[in-house]
Amino acid sequence: MTQTVILRGPCQRQFAKQMIDAAxxxxxxxxxxxxxxxxxxxxxWAMLSDVSRAKPEGRRHTPEVWKALFMHALGHETRFEMGLSGEPFPIGFRSSRLTVRQMADLITFIAEYGDRHGVRWTEPERADA
Known part of the structure; x- marks a missing residue:
């Protein structure tokens, strides 16, 4: 049996401890x-699309490539391979594996970069990023 417990408060922590004792x-x-x-x-993805449309510093990348560039800049593992056409392309990055905190850091980094380069954001600012 698999059980997931989200540790939001004392009750969930106590339940998790009981589960460990009964494991x-x-x-x-x-x-x-x-x-x-x-x-x-x-x-x-909305922010990456905004950055892609803005073409900061004349850089023309797809949102997927921008994601790899930002993740790489934050120290997340990314690799670029040479495609069949001779163009490099990113592999080895998965934002789905990021934690809430890591994702918030990535969003903040994208926002700071975009703000410095005059990106017009289509998504309204929210405090819960």
Whole structure:
């Protein structure tokens, strides 16, 4: 049996402790930060599209390439491979694996970059990024 518990308060923490006490021999416990949420994902893609349309410093990239560039700038693992046409393309990055905090950092970084380069944002600012 697999059980997920989100540790939002004392009740959930107590329940998780009870589950550990009742766990079978060789059971596995994994505790991690929450993964990024759908609102963050939608905001990121809207921002990446805005940056792509703005072509800052004359750079013309797809939103997918901008995502790889921003993730690389923040130290997330990214790689570029040579395509069949001889053009490099990004691989090895997955924003779906980012935590809520990491995604918030990525969104903040994109916003700061865009603000410095005059990007017009189509998405209204929200405090929960």
């Amino acid at each position: 079978p021999q060789d059971g596995v416990v994994r505790i991690s930060e929450a993964a990024r949420n759908n609102d963050q994902n939608a905001r990121m």
